[in-house]
Amino acid sequence: MDQPQSNDPATPQTPTLLSLDANALRERFVALGAKPFHAKIAREAVLQRGALEYAQITSLPAALRDTLARELPILSSRETDRRQSRDATTKLLLAFPRGAGRDATVEVVHIPPKDRESRKGATLCVSTQVGCPVACPFCASGRNGLVRNLEAHEILEQFVRGRAIGELGRSVVMGIGEPLLNYANLSSALDVVHDEMGIGARKITVSTVGFPERLRRIAPTKPRFQLAISLHTPFQEQRDVLVPAMKGVSIEDVLEAGDDWFEHTGREVTYEYVLLSGENDSVEHAERLALRVAGRRCSVNLIPFNPVDESGYRRPTQLSVDRFHAILAERGVVATVRWSRGMEGDAACGQLRVRALPQRAS
Ligand code: SAH
Numbered sequence: 001m002d003q004p005q006s007n008d009p010a011t012p013q014t015p016t017l018l019s020l021d022a023n024a025l026r027e028r029f030v031a032l033g034a035k036p037f038h039a040k041i042a043r044e045a046v047l048q049r050g051a052l053e054y055a056q057i058t059s060l061p062a063a064l065r066d067t068l069a070r071e072l073p074i075l076s077s078r079e080t081d082r083r084q085s086r087d088a089t090t091k092l093l094l095a096f097p098r099g100a101g102r103d104a105t106v107e108v109v110h111i112p113p114k115d116r117e118s119r120k121g122a123t124l125c126v127s128t129q130v131g132c133p134v135a136c137p138f139c140a141s142g143r144n145g146l147v148r149n150l151e152a153h154e155i156l157e158q159f160v161r162g163r164a165i166g167e168l169g170r171s172v173v174m175g176i177g178e179p180l181l182n183y184a185n186l187s188s189a190l191d192v193v194h195d196e197m198g199i200g201a202r203k204i205t206v207s208t209v210g211f212p213e214r215l216r217r218i219a220p221t222k223p224r225f226q227l228a229i230s231l232h233t234p235f236q237e238q239r240d241v242l243v244p245a246m247k248g249v250s251i252e253d254v255l256e257a258g259d260d261w262f263e264h265t266g267r268e269v270t271y272e273y274v275l276l277s278g279e280n281d282s283v284e285h286a287e288r289l290a291l292r293v294a295g296r297r298c299s300v301n302l303i304p305f306n307p308v309d310e311s312g313y314r315r316p317t318q319l320s321v322d323r324f325h326a327i328l329a330e331r332g333v334v335a336t337v338r339w340s341r342g343m344e345g346d347a348a349c350g351q352l353r354v355r356a357l358p359q360r361a362s
Contacts, residue, residue, distance in 0.1 A: 017046060017074045018160065019153040032071055034064050046074055047196045050163030075157050080105055088112050089342035090165055091352075096130070096154050104130040104147050106176050107352040108158040110165045111341055121169025124162035127352070128155060128186050129177025134209055134245040136230075138276060140308045140353040141176040149182040155189035159197060171199055173206040173225075176352050178245070180208045180215070187223065194224050201225055207272060209243050212257035219257075219264035227261055228270040228301070229254060233280045234288040242280070255292060262297045269298045274350070275321055276305050277314040286327035293333055300328060300335040306348040 020028055022043060029039040041059055045051040052074060054065040081093035090110040106127040113120050130147035132139075158175075162168055171193065173179050179186050186206070193199050201224035208215075210229035231254070232242045240247040246254075258269040271293060275281045293300060302325060305315045316324075321337055328335040340348035 014073065014076070016076045016153065017042060017072055018156050019076065019151070028072060029068075032064075032067055034060075034068075038064060042068070043196070046160055047163075047192065048198070050160055050165075052160070052164050075160065076154065077157055077161070079161070083347070085342050085347060087341050089347050091342065091347035092161055094158065094161065096150070098148070106130055106150065106158075107347070108162055108175065109342055109347045109352070110162050112166060113169070121167040122162070122165070123170040123172060124159060124168050125172050125175050125347075126155060126158040126162075127175030127177050128173060128179045128182045132177050133181065134178050134243065136209075136232075136243055136350075138242070138274060138305060138308065138311050138313045139350040140311075141350070143353060146177075149185060150177070152185040152188040155186060156192055159189075159193050163197065168197070168199060170203040171205070173204070174228075174349065178209060179206050180211050180218075183214070183218065190223075190225060202267075205270070209246050210254045210257060211246075212249065212253045215257040216260055219261045222265050226267055226270070227258075227265075228272050229258055230274075231271040231289075232274055234285060234292045238280065251292065255296065258298060259296060270301050271298055272301045272303060274303045274305055275316045275324060277316040277320065279313065281316045281320050281324055283323070283327060286324045287331075290328050290331035290333050294331050300333055302335055302337045303349055304337070304339060306340050306350050308350055 026039040045057040054068045077094040083091045092108045093105045095105045109125040111123040132142035133146040135142040204225040207228040
């Protein structure tokens with residue numbers, strides 16, 4: 001029978017280097033005849049330098065590298081596609097195995113700094129779920145509902161794949177999925193990203209539709225990331241449509257959970273607002289939004305809508321984006337306009353979606 005290679009996916013349930021914690025990894029290494037410190041070398045090479053194959057870890061003995069390549073895959077996913085847009089944004093499609101018929105791909109986006117000379121490193125956009133149960137009508141990710149949560153090591157693996165493309169300076173948990181609905185797995189992955197990959201708490205942003213009770217439960221644990229809440233409108237009836245999973249949850253309750261977050265963590269919340277032409281970009285919307293957020297310790301990110309097939313929504317003009325921005329500024333609200341990158345590779349906010357897994361060659 002063929003042995004899996006390290007660049008080949010693990011079969012479902014096969015432990016991988018990334019699915020074992022540091023202790024379990026040491027035990028596994030020793031069982032394979034390695035020294036305990038070899039486990040540390042391997043884990044650091046993978047997490048800190050993005051080694052995807054044991055062959056790249058030349059500080060391990062050659063015979064051990066061969067054994068490991070046969071016995072303990074580093075990753076469980078397969079890279080099924082890679083696209084680069086003109087602005088150097090790379091989108092990876094990763095297929096995670098898990099039982100017959102449940103294989104699925106998620107997308108990871110690696111966004112290098114605009115200024116090529118910059119030494120800050122790239123931003124990596126990662127996914128937390130296969131599909132998404134929230135079903136915002138302007139977003140491609142929730143079109144087919146939720147398939148399943150990603151495991152912690154599957155979330156971590158996206159960081160390693162991203163690190164293999166280039167140095168990471170920041171991470172945004174803004175790929176596919178609602179992070180608070182898979183929070184335990186996300187938070188154990190982010191602990192490793194923070195502690196072992198060295199991405200600081202202010203460089204990790206988690207974006208959520210903002211379930212207030214969940215946020216209130218999490219805030220006292222002082223999570224080591226920045227929080228972004230997708231608000232999208234100051235009007236209750238409209239939010240019930242734009243963020244269907246939040247129907248019946250009052251906007252004021254969401255904002256109060258944001259205030260509570262700041263009180264516990266000392267970090268201001270960012271409210272995200274996708275600007276949809278003719279829907280939520282009016283003067284009235286801007287004024288009402290300002291009334292809701294002015295005086296709170298927060299800022300607003302305005303994201304002009306990125307076209308998604310058949311959504312029926314339109315991208316606003318520069319003029320209307322500027323007008324909206326100016327109204328907020330006049331009322332003392334700190335706002336930034338985020339024109340997305342990666343548009344021609346369908347890698348911008350809201351354009352990521354689950355794809356069917358291509359048939360595996362047998
Ligand atoms: N699921 C998370 C992260 C989504 S991506 C969340 O809902 O917060 C980050 C932001 O992009 C969210 O505010 C999301 O609503 C927004 N977004 C979704 N689709 C978009 C689109 N087509 N154009 C622009 N922004 C979009």
